[in-house]
Amino acid sequence: MTSKERYESAKEMYKEIGIDTDAAIAKLKEVPVSLHCWQGDDVTGFDHEGPLTGGIQATGNYPGKARTPQELMDDMDQALRLMPGKKKLNLHACYAVFEKGEYADRDKLEPRHFAKWVEFARERNMGIDFNPTFFSHEKVKDGLTLSSPDEATRKFWIDHGKACIRISEYFAKETGVPCVMNIWIGDGYKDVPADRMGPRLRYKDSIEQILSEQYDKKLVKPCVESKVFGIGVESYTVGSGEFTLSFAASHEGCLPLMDNGHYHPTEVVSDKIPALLCYYPEIALHITRPVRWDSDHVVLFDDETREMAKEIVRCEGLDRVYMALDYFDAGINRVAAWTVGFRSWQKALLSALCTPNEALRRLQEESRLTELMIMQEELKTYPLGDIWAEYCRQCGVPEDKSWFEDIQKYEAEVLMYR
Structure with a gap:
């Protein structure tokens, strides 16, 4: 599965809990x-x-x-x-x-x-x-x-x-x-x-x-x-x-x-x-x-x-x-x-x-605190990494740890000569 395909899959998961990941990315850019x-x-x-x-x-x-x-x-x-x-x-x-x-x-x-x-x-x-x-x-x-x-x-x-x-x-x-x-x-x-x-x-x-x-x-x-x-x-x-x-x-x-x-x-x-x-x-x-x-x-x-x-x-x-x-x-x-x-x-x-804050707030106001705890815990394993990768791609920067290769090159060619 490509990074773009992983994003589309993650996007659908977040959509099910009321989150528009495209809108979240657009907002963060500003x-x-x-x-x-x-x-x-x-x-x-x-x-x-x-x-x-x-x-x-x-x-x-x-x-x-x-x-x-x-x-x-x-x-x-x-x-x-x-x-x-x-x-x-x-x-x-x-x-x-x-x-x-x-x-x-x-x-x-x-x-x-x-x-x-x-x-x-x-x-x-x-x-x-x-x-x-x-x-x-x-x-x-x-x-x-x-x-x-x-x-x-x-x-x-x-x-x-x-x-x-x-x-x-x-x-x-x-x-x-x-x-x-x-x-x-x-x-x-x-x-x-x-x-x-x-x-x-x-x-x-x-x-x-x-x-x-x-x-x-x-x-x-x-x-x-x-x-x-x-x-x-x-x-x-x-x-x-x-x-x-x-x-x-x-x-x-x-x-x-x-x-x-x-x-x-x-x-x-x-x-x-x-x-x-x-x-x-x-x-x-x-x-x-x-x-x-x-x-x-x-x-x-x-x-x-x-x-x-x-x-x-x-x-x-x-x-x-x-x-x-x-x-x-x-x-x-x-x-x-x-x-x-x-x-x-x-x-x-x-x-x-990418957090469904309104839905979580309603759970709190309705005293559905067990459900609130469970939902907050489930969100921790949602595929945020795929949303992050798409955000980085749209911003034109490395999406994963490969960015450190640029740092290592810069250190070897520039920093070590100071």
């Missing part, structure tokens, strides 16, 4: 997912030298790390060729591209420092999302940025945030796609603090000052991202879940951003997505795989990944949830890491689109 540039160079960026600081750490030393903007773009291109679906580019501010002999500190960054990224994105029909970089910089004073009691330090980082607002609007105007600008800081304390409220009041004021910068709210979507704790701030994190949710709720146009690695191991973001969609017109999501807390492993087609995608689809949130990948594994081929993660999230979305 759902943008942001691909994070920082997987390709272990979050190093181009505006500083030395190790990562500020609660960020990439582990591993696999050969072939991108060292220049061009190498990073080449590596992303290699990955993009192997990924089905619609993409956006996700940048950190530390990836500014300076002309030879030029440098601008983070509070002085301008749109022109990202012109090459705009050119890259436009040539590939991609929008751009953006993140101010509040780490790995000499002006992170005593581990603090926007919550610092030192006003000069705080002003530097506020000015950086304002610069990023202007750059985000530039991205949106140049690409014709709204830019999601995410604010995350690693501020906190390793041991028990004497003042928990003061840093949060300073952080609140800092974000408000950043958002006072004039921008078109249809073009720029500012977010605040929470975290439980980080490296070196195990006892207290300024930007907690309660803080960021409350800030977004009380500031029009500001979105909450959930990273599913930023919670207690027994918490699941799949349960939080429908809760937030009850109140927020739009939310943002960073998708990772937290083996141990925020360990930023490559996204796989695992249970929680599938549940997050299911909740987005069944809550009719595909137009309300801004989705972006966020992980950095330096222990494996970095281009393969991009490809596996993106394809895994696409599989999860396709699985969600």
Whole structure:
């Protein structure tokens, strides 16, 4: 049986439970997912030298790390060729591209420092999302940025945030796609603090000052991202879940951003997505795989990944949830890491689109819970792989593991010479 024949057979099986697989494939082709540039160079960026600081750490030393903007773009291109679906580019501010002999500190960054990224994105029909970089910089004073009691330090980082607002609007105007600008800081304390409220009041004021910068709210979507704790701030994190949710709720146009690695191991973001969609017109999501807390492993087609995608689809949130990948594994081929993660999230979305959510909802509402359990279990062995293969064929990318042959060739011919 050919792949096309297998698809037609699978299509009939799904049709029996009320699913139009052609429509599911067509829908998924229009759902943008942001691909994070920082997987390709272990979050190093181009505006500083030395190790990562500020609660960020990439582990591993696999050969072939991108060292220049061009190498990073080449590596992303290699990955993009192997990924089905619609993409956006996700940048950190530390990836500014300076002309030879030029440098601008983070509070002085301008749109022109990202012109090459705009050119890259436009040539590939991609929008751009953006993140101010509040780490790995000499002006992170005593581990603090926007919550610092030192006003000069705080002003530097506020000015950086304002610069990023202007750059985000530039991205949106140049690409014709709204830019999601995410604010995350690693501020906190390793041991028990004497003042928990003061840093949060300073952080609140800092974000408000950043958002006072004039921008078109249809073009720029500012977010605040929470975290439980980080490296070196195990006892207290300024930007907690309660803080960021409350800030977004009380500031029009500001979105909450959930990273599913930023919670207690027994918490699941799949349960939080429908809760937030009850109140927020739009939310943002960073998708990772937290083996141990925020360990930023490559996204796989695992249970929680599938549940997050299911909740987005069944809550009719595909137009309300801004989705972006966020992980950095330096222990494996970095281009393969991009490809596996993106394809895994696409599989999860396709699985969600091929789930008879209305029928399952009726079973729940009618208290036919035994039948609901059985149906949910039966769906796990439906031939999604044949639907996935058809989706990949229509997108012009490899449908099976043969894509890894391209990665191996690229590693042998390019990465091993770095």
